Amino acid sequence: xxxxxxxKVKDIFVDGPIDPATIGTxxxxxxxxxxxxxxxxxxxxxxxxxxxGATVRAIEYTAYREMALERMTAIRxxxxxxxxxxxxxxxxxxxxxxxAGELCFMxxxxxxxxxxxxxxxxxxxxxxxxxxPIFGKEVLSDSRHVWKRNA
Amino acid sequence: MQPxxxxxxxxxxxxxxxxxxxxxxxxxxxxxxxxxxRIADLSEMSYAxxxxxxxxxxxxxxxxxxxxxxxxxxxxx
Numbered sequence: 001x002x003x004x005x006x007x008k009v010k011d012i013f014v015d016g017p018i019d020p021a022t023i024g025t026x027x028x029x030x031x032x033x034x035x036x037x038x039x040x041x042x043x044x045x046x047x048x049x050x051x052x053g054a055t056v057r058a059i060e061y062t063a064y065r066e067m068a069l070e071r072m073t074a075i076r077x078x079x080x081x082x083x084x085x086x087x088x089x090x091x092x093x094x095x096x097x098x099x100a101g102e103l104c105f106m107x108x109x110x111x112x113x114x115x116x117x118x119x120x121x122x123x124x125x126x127x128x129x130x131x132x133p134i135f136g137k138e139v140l141s142d143s144r145h146v147w148k149r150n151a
Numbered sequence: 152m153q154p155x156x157x158x159x160x161x162x163x164x165x166x167x168x169x170x171x172x173x174x175x176x177x178x179x180x181x182x183x184x185x186x187x188x189r190i191a192d193l194s195e196m197s198y199a200x201x202x203x204x205x206x207x208x209x210x211x212x213x214x215x216x217x218x219x220x221x222x223x224x225x226x227x228x
Contacts, residue, residue: 044228063227064160064220067204093227105228125228133201133220134227135161147162149197149224 009073012091013063017102018043026090026108036087036110040117042125044105046098054140058099059148064133075127079109082123083116091124093134152177155213157186158220163198166190174219180210186221198223 023041030036049056072091080086087110094104107124111117129150136148154173164170167190174189176182179200187194199206201220202213213219 059226061226062161064158064201064204064222067201067220068227070204129228130225132225132227133160133222134225135223136226137161147165147223148226150226150228 009069010076010091011069012072012093013065013068013095014092015094016096017094017098017104018092018106020103022092023106023108030088030110033087033110035112037112038114038117039108039110040114040121041109042105042107042121043103044125045103046100048100049138051138051140051146052144054142054144056100056138057141058097058139059104060097060137060139061093061095061104062135062137063093063095068132068134071131071133072128075124075131078127079120079124083111083120085111085113085116086120087111089120089124091128093128093132097139153215155182155215155217155219157182158218159190160220161223161226163190163193163196163221163223166192166196175215176213177215178210178212179207182213182219193221196223 046059090108092106098104107121109117109120138146138148154175157172157174159167174185199222202217
């Protein structure tokens, strides 16, 4: 555990879609951190995939919350160890119903320079998708459903 | 030995028709066998078992105090 940046278990989950307005608010909150020179943001949006002659209307997310938050804390600590320059890191993921076109996932990293922020975000997105026990039921336009699985 | 309350998620909870099931088993392989008998098609499905919130692939003894969860493929993001 780092002595300079203690990382307590933070809740990443939000009910329903991520409001795009929170991203602007989140950026504005960093205005006082004048050591930051770069923000990098990944936003995941629910895609209206065509499946079996129907279209994905929404994804209903559930999670094994306790394990997901434990994994996230470990991944967060690893990110700060790999990129010690990171100033801060914010992750949000939706639970419940998120309609096509709405946001379900946000990874936001800030650093003095762009490379650390950019590399960290790309790495975090992959790790989170692979390791957090989050499940997605794709609800189709004809009201059938398909369980999503990450490649 | 106390029966363990096994947590089920996603497509597996849907198949089982419940999000928890009680299983009495002294090893992970015994637990796996019981779950596959109880939940239709589980043996054909891709899933992982978490013991105390960590995925365990090998067999291991169980005391009955562990937190066990059956996890279908992840779909975050």
